[in-house]
Amino acid sequence: MSPEPNYxxxxxxxxxxxxxxxxxxxxxxPKVFQLMLEDGEEDLESILEWLLVRDLIExxxxxxxxxxxxxxxxxxxxxxxxxxxxxxxxVFCAVDLGAGxxxxxxxxxxxxxxxxxxxxxxxxxxxxxxxxxxxxxIDPVEIVFMSFLNEGxxxxxxxxxxxxxLLGSVWDEILNICNSALHxxxxxxxxxxxxxxxxxxxxxxxxxxxxxxxxLHQHGRPYSEQIKHAVSDGxxxxxxxxxxxxxxxxxxxxxxxxxxxxxxxDWEL
Amino acid sequence: MNSLLQIGVGAxxxxxxxxxxxxxxxxxxxxDTYNVSVQQIAGADAAxxxxxxxxxxxVKQAKTGEEFERLLNTPSVxxxxxxxxxxxxxxxxxxxxxxxxxxxxxxLTVDLANDQTxxxxxxxxxxxxxxxxxxxxxxxxxxxxxxxYYHSSFGLTDFLLLSWLFNSNRPYYSSPWGYNSYxxxxxRYSPSxxxxxxxxTRNVTSSSTWSSSNTSTVSxxxxxPNAGKTADNIKAPLKSPTSSQKSFQARNPSKTVRSGGFGxxxxxxxxxxxxxxxxxxxxxxxx
Numbered sequence: 001m002s003p004e005p006n007y008x009x010x011x012x013x014x015x016x017x018x019x020x021x022x023x024x025x026x027x028x029x030p031k032v033f034q035l036m037l038e039d040g041e042e043d044l045e046s047i048l049e050w051l052l053v054r055d056l057i058e059x060x061x062x063x064x065x066x067x068x069x070x071x072x073x074x075x076x077x078x079x080x081x082x083x084x085x086x087x088x089x090x091v092f093c094a095v096d097l098g099a100g101x102x103x104x105x106x107x108x109x110x111x112x113x114x115x116x117x118x119x120x121x122x123x124x125x126x127x128x129x130x131x132x133x134x135x136x137x138i139d140p141v142e143i144v145f146m147s148f149l150n151e152g153x154x155x156x157x158x159x160x161x162x163x164x165x166l167l168g169s170v171w172d173e174i175l176n177i178c179n180s181a182l183h184x185x186x187x188x189x190x191x192x193x194x195x196x197x198x199x200x201x202x203x204x205x206x207x208x209x210x211x212x213x214x215x216l217h218q219h220g221r222p223y224s225e226q227i228k229h230a231v232s233d234g235x236x237x238x239x240x241x242x243x244x245x246x247x248x249x250x251x252x253x254x255x256x257x258x259x260x261x262x263x264x265x266d267w268e269l
Numbered sequence: 270m271n272s273l274l275q276i277g278v279g280a281x282x283x284x285x286x287x288x289x290x291x292x293x294x295x296x297x298x299x300x301d302t303y304n305v306s307v308q309q310i311a312g313a314d315a316a317x318x319x320x321x322x323x324x325x326x327x328v329k330q331a332k333t334g335e336e337f338e339r340l341l342n343t344p345s346v347x348x349x350x351x352x353x354x355x356x357x358x359x360x361x362x363x364x365x366x367x368x369x370x371x372x373x374x375x376x377l378t379v380d381l382a383n384d385q386t387x388x389x390x391x392x393x394x395x396x397x398x399x400x401x402x403x404x405x406x407x408x409x410x411x412x413x414x415x416x417x418y419y420h421s422s423f424g425l426t427d428f429l430l431l432s433w434l435f436n437s438n439r440p441y442y443s444s445p446w447g448y449n450s451y452x453x454x455x456x457r458y459s460p461s462x463x464x465x466x467x468x469x470t471r472n473v474t475s476s477s478t479w480s481s482s483n484t485s486t487v488s489x490x491x492x493x494p495n496a497g498k499t500a501d502n503i504k505a506p507l508k509s510p511t512s513s514q515k516s517f518q519a520r521n522p523s524k525t526v527r528s529g530g531f532g533x534x535x536x537x538x539x540x541x542x543x544x545x546x547x548x549x550x551x552x553x554x555x556x
Contacts, residue, residue: 032467086513093515100530104514105541120515124527127515144517151516173519180519182526189528201532208531208541215543 005134007178009141009171017145018047018165021154023056023075026067033065043162081263082146088253089143091209091216092132094125097187097201102212128205130181135202136259140178148174206255316413317463318351319362321390321406322479323470324377325419328392328404329427329477334442337375338364342455347469350460351389353412353500354381358457362389363444368491371396373434376493380448385500387412388493395487396435402428405487411499419479420486 009017022044025031037045048065051057056071067075094103103125110116130140148154154161154170164170187205188198253260324341327348331337340346341362351360360379368374374393378386388409395403401422408417423431433439446452461469 090513090515093513096527096530098527098530102541104543106544109544116514123524126526127517127520129517147513147517151513176519177517180522182520186526187528187532189532191529193533196528196532201528204531204533212541212543215541 005179005183007141007175009175013141014166014171015047015050017142019051019054019056020075020078021149021165022047022051023067023071024078024149026057026065027072027075035059035063035065041162043166047166078146081142082150084253084260084263085143085146088213089129089132091213092128092205094120094122095128095205095209096124097126098124100208102209104212104216107216126182128182128202130178131183131187131202132206132209135184135199135206135257136253136263137257138259138263140181141174144174144177203255210253210255315351315353316408317466318353318359318460319349319377319389320466320470320474321408321413321417322419322421322477323348323473324390325392325404325406325421325479326474326477328375328394329423329430332433334364334366334375338362338442338444339452339454341377342452344456344458346473347461347466348473350466351379352460353379353387357459359460361446361451361455363446365443365494366441367494368393371435372487372491374491374493376495378495378498379500381500383448385448386495386498387500388495388498391493393487393491394431394434396428400425400428402431403487405485407485418482418485420482421477421479423477 022033026033033041033044033048037048048057051071052059052065054070055068056074057065058068060066091102091104095101096103103120103122106119107116110119129143133140133143148170154165184198184202186198187201189196189201327340327346328337331340341349341364344359349359349362351362352358353360360381363378363380365376365378366373367376372393372395374391376391377389379389380386389412390409391407393405393407395405397403401424404421404423406419410417460466
């Protein structure tokens with residue numbers, strides 16, 4: 001029995017994530033930060049400085065910050081990972097470990113989004129995304145951060161979001177999610193046929209999940225509706241949209257304990 | 270898409286020229302990049318084409334709903350830079366009044382075809398007991414993202430200017446215009462660059478103080494008559510991001526972990542299969 005996970009997030013990681021967050025804001029919103037930051041934006045100074053020394057943003061006309069080509073590349077990498085998250089990880093968000101079922105197998109049985117959300121809320125489903133990420137050698141903190149960012153859970157409109165980005169309780173929430181999630185060791189069990197290790201359970205879940213993902217792709221993936229409303233027939237020159245990457249990407253995950261190559265760096269931007 | 274292509278080619282040519290000029294002069298602390306996005310092509314992002322603080326500030330300048338619509342769509346005023354269908358022309362914004370009692374509102378919509386109406390934003394004005402006027406703009410979720418509000422409190426002078434709004438002895442204004450049917454003051458014109466647009470809206474908002482928030486501060490039960498109207502031929506990228514089907518939540522540690530469904534070779538052979546209903550579902554895929 002390995003020790004329970006204790007995920008942490010270092011100050012450097014926070015800077016990296018916060019930097020990506022601001023890059024996304026500057027490129028996709030698009031938000032323009034003046035060199036003389038406005039009231040309330042002072043808490044972003046260290047993040048902007050961090051981005052500046054790494055050439056991810058630059059100073060234009062001695063009055064404003066603007067993303068560089070390198071900054072756009074960094075955001076593209078992040079969005080590519082987010083599209084992976086949607087196309088691979090999401091199917092593991094609701095798994096019945098007792099019945100051996102995936103909620104997503106029933107995705108097309110529902111007549112409206114509310115019914116589907118209600119189905120997902122059933123107690124029998126376990127969220128195995130953190131366990132799958134950890135097994136694949138992917139930092140769970142990153143995938144929860146991605147999800148938070150895209151759900152707007154860091155916020156951009158309420159007072160003090162700039163402070164929260166580096167020092168707020170949202171990071172505690174992310175770590176609580178990661179540390180309270182099921183991990184591989186908790187999935188093992190013993191029955192009349194003998195012991196089944198947690199890793200074997202997880203490998204089986206991933207193998208079956210991959211099979212289901214393939215079928216969902218053939219039927220029209222669960223994000224078709226979202227994509228239809230989120231983008232046009234091509235990305236604009238200015239934005240970096242995960243959905244564009246989602247439309248184009250073929251799934252190259254497998255059930256080995258290693259991530260695809262694009263997940264193997266540690267954000268050394 | 271043709272307009273985007275033209276803009277892209279134009280930007281590229283400008284870039285080449287700019288790059289060649291850089292060898293002669295360098296005024297920037299950092300190297301200039303190829304980055305087209307820095308020039309912020311208007312219309313590339315739906316939300317960047319209509320500054321809701323500027324829209325809210327325009328309310329003060331109008332004496333009627335019709336005049337508000339005219340101000341919104343007058344090129345020289347420059348508050349509207351919206352091109353949702355990316356046809357290279359700024360969209361005409363229609364105004365519809367609604368509300369009752371101490372809360373009056375304007376719904377802003379764009380007709381992108383005869384049967385395609387997109388609500389862009391609402392503005393609600395609340396008269397308070399202490400003689401002030403609270404103004405709130407609320408961006409449409411798809412275009413601006415979730416819970417995109419701006420608030421401002423107008424003083425007595427502005428309240429007097431807005432007194433027409435709370436006059437109950439008048440009909441509510443509902444724009445008579447529509448797709449391919451526009452007033453004479455509106456002619457097709459191209460969106461401005463983002464930088465130019467931002468400069469214009471800065472001038473409009475200079476006389477008002479706006480604060481952003483993610484909740485409504487208006488104690489209103491008024492509902493826009495255009496709430497929920499969405500057009501499906503919008504081309505400019507929207508701000509409602511594609512999101513996971515399920516949000517992450519901390520797991521209840523007391524919940525029992527079920528077992529037995531996975532991990533045995535015998536059970537692994539029965540891979541899950543997607544179930545379909547014969548009736549129409551809400552999905553667009555797979556049809």
